[in-house]
Amino acid sequence: MRPVRSFVLRQGRLTKGQELALKTAWPIYGIERADTPLDLKNLFEQTAPITLEIGFGDGVSLATMAENAPQKNFIGIEVHRPGVGRLLHLIQQKALNNVRVMDDDAVQIIKHRIPKQSLDCVQLFFPDPWHKKRHNKRRIVQADFVSLIASRLKTDGIFHLATDWEPYAEQMAEVMEASNEFKSISDSPFSAKPAERPTTKFETRGIKLGHGVWDLLYKKL
Numbered sequence: 001m002r003p004v005r006s007f008v009l010r011q012g013r014l015t016k017g018q019e020l021a022l023k024t025a026w027p028i029y030g031i032e033r034a035d036t037p038l039d040l041k042n043l044f045e046q047t048a049p050i051t052l053e054i055g056f057g058d059g060v061s062l063a064t065m066a067e068n069a070p071q072k073n074f075i076g077i078e079v080h081r082p083g084v085g086r087l088l089h090l091i092q093q094k095a096l097n098n099v100r101v102m103d104d105d106a107v108q109i110i111k112h113r114i115p116k117q118s119l120d121c122v123q124l125f126f127p128d129p130w131h132k133k134r135h136n137k138r139r140i141v142q143a144d145f146v147s148l149i150a151s152r153l154k155t156d157g158i159f160h161l162a163t164d165w166e167p168y169a170e171q172m173a174e175v176m177e178a179s180n181e182f183k184s185i186s187d188s189p190f191s192a193k194p195a196e197r198p199t200t201k202f203e204t205r206g207i208k209l210g211h212g213v214w215d216l217l218y219k220k221l
Contacts, residue, residue, distance in 0.1 A: 018085025025088035031075075031102045031113075038113050044073045045097050049120035052152075053077065054106040054140075055127055057202065059087025064198045066091075066099045072120075074099045077106045107145065114152045121158045122149050126202060129165035141172045143179070150181035153220040158185070161216040162197065164206040169214035182218035191217045 014022070031038070040050060049072050056062040056076040066074045076099065078084050084103050091099050102109055127140050141161065149159050159182060163169050173189035176182055185191060193215045203213060 014082055014085055017089050018082055021088035021092060022081070022085045025092050026084075026101070029088060029091050029099060029101050030084075031100055033104050035112050037115050040115065040118055043075075043100055046073065048073045048098070050075065050118065051121040051123060052110075052114065052119050053123040053125070055079075055124065056083065056087060057126070057200065058083050059090055061125065061198045061200050062099065063087060063090035063094060063096065065196060066096050067094050068196065070098060072098065075102065076100070077102045077104070077109055079103060079105065107140075107148070110148055110152055116151050117154050119152050119157055120154055121160065122153060123160045123197075125160075125162045125197070126164060126200070127168075129163060129168040139168065139171065141168075141175055143175055146175055146179050147181065150179070150220055155220055157220040159218045159220065160194070160197070161218075162193075162213065164203060164211040164213045166212060166214070169212075169216075172214075172216055176216060176218050179218075181221055183221055185217045185219055189216055191215050 031043075041047065051065075051072055052075045053062050054077050056078045059076065059078070062074060062076045066072070076087060078087070078101075081103070084101060087099070087101055090096070091101075124140070129139070146159075153159065159176075161172050161176075163172065169190070176184070177189055193213065194217070197215070207213065
């Protein structure tokens with residue numbers, strides 16, 4: 001049986017800048033698809049804590065975080081080509097040496113390419129909420145997925161989730177609270193938005209429409 005995927009691959013139009021970045025920056029900063037574990041020690045120019053972001057969208061937020069934290073390394077995963085091209089363009093524009101990019105199914109990447117207990121932080125910001133009840137099974141935040149994330153985080157590593165869809169925030173909280181591998185860093189499932197998480201254009205639009213935003217930060221036990 002085919003696994004249930006949490007995303008739908010949409011074909012977007014690439015700008016000339018994105019096309020050029022995919023040609024010129026991917027060979028430097030892109031990680032080709034494979035089934036073997038990554039050698040994270042030799043992936044970057046520096047030895048530093050590693051943050052993995054799942055679904056970085058247009059890449060602006062991830063590029064900003066990498067620029068603001070040069071003492072950290074970042075791996076970004078995104079399946080949509082325009083977003084990959086935009087991030088690569090930003091990496092070139094900002095001369096970022098602490099970002100690497102992957103363009104495959106995040107679950108498969110984590111299972112097959114990310115070594116156990118190798119990550120310091122995993123970020124999952126505004127994943128598709130799959131609003132309709134019959135589609136809730138497609139939500140990426142499920143017990144098995146949370147356990148997979150735990151296996152790749154170091155002890156005391158952080159799993160940071162954020163959503164602007166309240167029913168999904170409630171499900172995230174329920175799943176995380178049921179895990180015996182994580183504990184919230186605050187007294188409730190929800191935490192204040194950390195200063196290091198940039199406010200995205202998508203998030204700003206949602207706030208203007210009256211949407212709430214929920215951040216959940218959990219520490220690996």
